[in-house]
Amino acid sequence: MVYQFAEAAEAVGSTVKRFSAMAEALRYLRDLIKEEKVAVSELPDEYAALRDAFPPADPCEYPQVRFCLSSAQAGIARTGTLLLDLGDPTGRSATALAPIHLVLLKESTILPDLRSAAPLLGAALDAGTNAYLSLTTGPSRTADIERVLTIGVHGPRELHILILEGA
């Protein structure tokens, strides 16, 4: 399923990397981000090692920051889709403004199709609390001028999915 996920995600322009250890993922991020500031969105403590490795950007800097780092609740193999819980508007704006969006995804959370993600979506939406959930598939795109596919209109131009194997 992870293979199907990667293939579908790459087919819509995502960059997919697979890592067997957190340290490898960190190395990948370091090579990419270097010393730049990172807008962090909804990253739980289990990813502290990755989160704290980069200088955090202040929300007022988000419109200028190049990188956003976040994590997905689940993946959908058929379409290469990420399920993101974006309840916090500040973190949400980071995922929408930064030109490069980096998302951590645990291999064990990959589901076959949209229908199989329904219980997860349902649990979040039917609970009493408010919610903002996003199914994100590839980078931002448009075909509004002469139907020519162009990547990176308003949202990220690049979507990197970092799959943590065995996690």
Add this chain to the structure above:
Amino acid sequence: MGKSEIREKINNSYLRRALKNFAAAYPVARAKALEGIDFEGLRSRISESKRGVLRRLPELVAEFTRNAEKAGATVHFCRTRDDANRTIHRIMQEQGATFLVKSKAMTSEEIELNHYLEKQGVRCLETDLGEWIIQLAGERPSHMVLPAIHKNKEEVAELFSKATGKELPADIPTLVKAAREALRSGFLTGQVGLSGGNVAIAGNGAIGIMTNEGNARLVTTIPRTHIALIGVEKIVPDLAAALDVMEILPKNATGQKITSYASFIKGPTGGEGRALHIVLLDNGRMELALDPLFSEALTCVRCGACANVCPIYEIVGGHVFGHIYVGGIGLVITPFLHGFDKAEDILKLCIGCRKCNEVCASKINIEGLIVDLRDRIRKPTGQKFLFGTFMKNRKLFHGALRAAYLAQKPFQGEGGRIRHLPLVLNSDVGGKSLPPIAEKPYRDLVKEGSSRSPLPDPRSREKVLFFTGCLADFVFPEICRDAQESLELLGYQVSFPQNQLCCGIPARYSGEMEVARDMARLNIDVLLAEGADYIVTICPTCTVSLKHDFLKLLEGEPVYHAKAVKLAEKVFNYSELAAKRLGTGDRGPGTRGSGMVNGTPHAARETITYHDACHLRRGCGVYEEPRRVLRELAGVEIREMTDCDKCCGFGGSYSFKFPEISAEVLKNKKENIKESGVTTVAVDCPGCKMQIEGGLETDGSSIRVEHSATLVARRLRR
């Protein structure tokens, strides 16, 4: 929508190329996106769920409102367009806001929100790239999903250069980058964000929005107040129903498996100072939901597929083929959302090919609704005499057709075909050559016995009544003869009831339902009187009329409806009856089974491509039998053409009402025929034959157009 506007679109070479490319690319992308998906199952579920919603719409509005408000949203139910405009303006005023940043919402186009707010001093900024182009140009969308499909990059470069004050080249990546930069400040400084919504989930009060560009996420995130303007028919009962809609939408709209972003929003998120206002737009929908005939139109999910496959949309685009909502469904909902006066002209533009019905995401009988709407808006004019008195009276109608044979004489050219009609009949035949009305219609030939009399056959024969249809009877008597003779050679006993009259379709399509009903009753009595096994037609439009439309027309009359059911069971198209018998037993040297043609083993001598008539393929679901018939013929090689089931542009009186559009649709068909490199086009429809033959002849092409009956008869006679 006048003739000059149609001409302008036809002559707009960029528009034509763009729409043609899209029409070619879309089915391929859609098929790929639908791989592994049970489309029929999915759309049946959507249709059922949405019809269920309409039956209890007020209840679901209440449930949605309750759940959305429980999550902290404010729901505004707005009965009219004005009401919605005022409500949105009031929300802005309460925030002291004068700048609205927007993602795409067709409902906003529907209520002309920008126009209203700008008069009140509120600045509106469209951020969907296509919508921004349209806003800068001061136009309206020409497609529900691709609003600026009619604009080329040069025009966009000019608009963007003016808007940004920079000289921008007509290079698409550069233009997109420029839009990103120019609109960024809009997202950051917009005081209130407005979105549409693809679904509103009653069960939990959440809304769902699908976009590709990521602008909806910004519009619903950065401004602290978010207004979602949603048509009330977008309410679905639960998440499962919402996911069905979100599953089918991108596949049907643009041939994508899924859009880049699909968001579910429940209540305002982010705590204090954040607000979500959901404006539920009625604007005629609640009333339409109760309409027994037309409520179906509200099950539309706004994917735009009906425009994507429409042969007329492909020629004229959405500025002609629609009002604010475009495509087939646009024609249907315009009268209910914008008034019948806005819809009268555009409803005539549908050629009736039913391609839209085939792809509709919620299985709406779009073409059927268009036909029924013409009845509702019909006005008393000269056509009352034409249909009411003239066509119903068999002797009068047929007498006039005979007189026409004499009147046309001066206009016949080489080979007897007509290239120019007198002005009084029609000012423009659209560069077509027309066959003349025959000197003797088939009904006279039958009477005189100049058609071959039935062959004696010792075997028991099935009795067939031959319903020729007017066009074949009066213009193509030779096809009638071929049909009767070949069916007799196949062992049927065929007779022609003299009292049959027009099938009623021209009246029905012109909105004269009462006349069509009268004709249905008269024909039923004639055709059931003789106790035949089958009724055979050689015109698919007649087949549809006899087999399907009579049932619908006579729904309210138990006695005649029962008769119509009985009739429907017996009605078949020529190819169906021929296919039953061809290939069984030895049918002589002209068929495949014999292995020989004129004493020599047959190599393929005739290459044939089959053109599916709209009413046969989509009206009757018949497309396999005609090909089986051709395969049974000796010396035939079948080569399928691209878009074999796309309309030829005839559409009965359509080709006279809109000759220029008809000619352009025909041009596409001719291209595909010529590309297939055949010697013959086989058809099962006299209308298609007339249209395609006339077109090919005008081009000087040697490709012949033959009715299946002719191809079969020719070989069986050997």
